[in-house]
Structures are given as structure tokens and as C-alpha cells.
Amino acid sequence: MKVIENIKTIPKVQKFRYAMIILTSMTLLGPLAFLPQLVGSDDLCGSLCMRRFYLYFPGMTWEDFFVHVNAASIGVMAFSLIMITTLFFGRIWCGYLCPVGGLAELSSRMLNDRWKIEFRSLPQIQIRYGYFGFFLVAMPALGISACSLCNFITIPRLIEAMSGEYRGMMFLVSSVGLVNLGLLLLLGVFASKGRAYCQFMCPIGAADGLVNRLGAKMPFARRIRVAKERCTGCNICARNCMCGAIKMVDRIATVDQVSCMSCHECVDVCDWNALAWTTKPNHKVNEPKRIKKNTEIFPLPDWQAVHFNPVKADAVESAVKTGPAISVLSVFNAMIFLTVISIIIVGSFL
Numbered sequence: 001m002k003v004i005e006n007i008k009t010i011p012k013v014q015k016f017r018y019a020m021i022i023l024t025s026m027t028l029l030g031p032l033a034f035l036p037q038l039v040g041s042d043d044l045c046g047s048l049c050m051r052r053f054y055l056y057f058p059g060m061t062w063e064d065f066f067v068h069v070n071a072a073s074i075g076v077m078a079f080s081l082i083m084i085t086t087l088f089f090g091r092i093w094c095g096y097l098c099p100v101g102g103l104a105e106l107s108s109r110m111l112n113d114r115w116k117i118e119f120r121s122l123p124q125i126q127i128r129y130g131y132f133g134f135f136l137v138a139m140p141a142l143g144i145s146a147c148s149l150c151n152f153i154t155i156p157r158l159i160e161a162m163s164g165e166y167r168g169m170m171f172l173v174s175s176v177g178l179v180n181l182g183l184l185l186l187l188g189v190f191a192s193k194g195r196a197y198c199q200f201m202c203p204i205g206a207a208d209g210l211v212n213r214l215g216a217k218m219p220f221a222r223r224i225r226v227a228k229e230r231c232t233g234c235n236i237c238a239r240n241c242m243c244g245a246i247k248m249v250d251r252i253a254t255v256d257q258v259s260c261m262s263c264h265e266c267v268d269v270c271d272w273n274a275l276a277w278t279t280k281p282n283h284k285v286n287e288p289k290r291i292k293k294n295t296e297i298f299p300l301p302d303w304q305a306v307h308f309n310p311v312k313a314d315a316v317e318s319a320v321k322t323g324p325a326i327s328v329l330s331v332f333n334a335m336i337f338l339t340v341i342s343i344i345i346v347g348s349f350l
Contacts (some may be wrong), residue, residue, distance in 0.1 A: 235253075241265060
């Protein structure tokens with residue numbers, strides 16, 4: 001069968017990643033939801049919430065803050081563990097374990113590309129941390145209603161609705177449920193690679209990205225790193241990156257560690273062993289050499305967790321003369337994103 005043949009072509013790391021996403025979904029989400037049942041909570045809210053200590057209320061004191069932290073003690077510990085893991089190994093939670101982003105990605109990959117919207121060309125850093133800042137500033141006004149925009153509510157309720165539970169069906173027909181479901185479909189299922197919500201609107205992902213960027217400077221931390229002397233500038237890694245974290249600068253692949261989820265997909269598609277999930281070695285490369293996969297590699301590359309280089313002066317001058325290159329697709333994507341933000345703001349007060 002064609003489906004079985006397609007599964008066989010999936011790289012081993014991606015098979016492992018998909019299996020882990022399915023496993024965590026069974027552990028955290030209904031109808032099984034082993035972990036919520038174990039701690040006496042029926043969903044990912046309450047003691048399992050990893051975002052509850054973000055919330056700020058007018059007149060909140062330090063005592064109130066610690067009450068919220070204690071109420072979500074398991075979530076706070078989970079958040080701390082995620083940040084520590086990210087510091088040393090990259091964004092393992094986002095790329096391998098998160099059931100919300102993972103299920104959206106798996107659903108998106110089942111659709112034909114012609115039905116998907118390309119969000120990866122948008123300025124991710126500005127949008128993500130702009131929204132994150134808005135989320136934090138708006139908390140005094142929204143209060144506990146800020147939780148209504150949490151994607152960790154939508155997925156469990158959607159699964160409950162599919163299983164016929166009354167609470168899930170009532171949530172999805174409410175204004176908050178419809179807004180969240182629309183975001184899930186637009187930024188998840190119908191987004192290219194299915195990770196637009198993770199890249200733009202997830203507070204955990206925003207914090208995780210900053211820690212990932214910080215850890216990239218540490219030589220002992222594992223990251224997706226580029227051997228610049230091996231990169232041929234073929235751009236295949238950038239085209240396959242589900243986060244849009246790879247750009248070509250001077251025909252060399254560069255990885256934005258704030259956006260990279262360490263999913264290993266770029267490593268799988270690179271024919272020249274120019275990318276790897278590895279630490280930064282102390283040795284120096286004297287004779288860089290490009291050799292294709294499945295052959296002996298000599299010498300060892302000097303792996304770098306490289307980042308975007310500043311624009312050169314001549315490039316700036318050229319851009320001023322010719323004007324910015326604005327495509328119809330980028331305008332369309334920008335209009336869609338502005339519509340999404342408008343829906344979020346309006347839906348928050350419904």
C-alpha cells in the first residue's frame with residue numbers, strides 16, 4: 001500500500017518524534033489522559049497548568065502569587081524542567097513532546113500542500129514577542145479570562161467533544177471555543193508544517209526560544225549546528241524546516257536558535273552532513289572537505305550554532321535603490337495574520 005510505503009520513507013528520527021508526540025498525547029489528553037487522572041485533574045488546567053503563574057491580577061500581592069504557584073505546582077515544576085532541558089539539549093519539549101503543537105503538525109502533514117497557508121516567511125521573532133508582550137500587558141485587564149485563549153484548553157475540549165462529552169461540545173459552540181478552534185485550524189492544521197501557532201502565539205514557546213538561544217552559546221549544549229565549510233547553499237534544509245528557522249546568508253545555512261525546535265528534519269534532508277544535532281567541539285578544522293553521506297568524513301567539522309549575520313552596507317544600499325521585494329504571498333500572509341490578531345482581541349472580550 002502507498003501509505004505503508006510512505007511511512008517506510010520517513011527517517012528514523014522523525015518516526016521516533018511522531019511516536020513520542022502520540023505517546024504524550026495519550027498521557028496528557030483525553031479520553032485516556034493518564035497523567036491528569038493520576039493527579040486528580042480532569043484536564044491540563046489546575047495543578048498541571050504551566051502558564052498559571054504568568055497571570056497577574058489587579059491588586060495581586062506576593063502572597064497571592066505564591067498561592068497561584070502552589071495551585072499549579074506540577075505545572076511550574078514541568079515548566080522549570082522544560083527550560084532546563086532546553087538549555088542543555090534544545091527545544092525537546094516543543095519538537096518532540098508537546099501534544100498540542102504535535103497533533104496540529106501531524107494533522108497538517110496529512111493534508112495536501114495546496115490547502116496550506118505559508119506562514120514561515122513572516123517575521124516570526126517580531127510577531128511572537130510582540131504578541132507575548134501584549135499577552136503579559138493585557139493580563140491585568142483580562143485576568144483569568146486570559147486562560148480562555150490557551151491552546152491547552154482547546155485540544156482537550158475538542159477531544160472531549162469528539163468523544164461525546166457535554167463539556168467539550170458546549171465549549172466548542174461558545175464564542176471562546178470558536179475563536180480557539182479557528183486559531184487551531186488556521187495556524188495549525190492549515191498552516192504549512194502545522195507549527196504557526198507554536199511560532200507566533202505560544203507563551204511557553206516564546207520563553208523556550210529565549211533559553212534555547214542562550215544555551216546555543218555554550219559549547220557543551222546540543223543544538224542544530226552548521227558546518228559552514230560543508231554547506232553547499234542548496235537551500236533544501238531551509239525549505240524543509242518546519243519552523244522557518246533556517247535562512248541562507250552568503251550561500252551558507254544559518255540557524256535562528258530562537259525559532260529552531262531541534263526537530264532534526266534539516267539534518268535528515270542534508271546530503272552533505274552540513275548540519276547535526278551536536279555539541280561544539282574544541283578542535284579546529286584545517287582541511288575542510290565536502291563528502292556526501294554514507295562515506296567516511298574527514299576532517300571533523302567545526303560545528304557552529306550560527307545566527308543571522310547583519311546586513312552588509314552594499315546590500316542596504318541596493319535595497320534602497322531597488323526598494324523592498326514584496327510578493328503577493330507575503331501581503332496575503334500579512335493580511336491573514338492581522339485578521340487572526342483581530343479575532344483574538346475581539347474574542348477575548350466576548
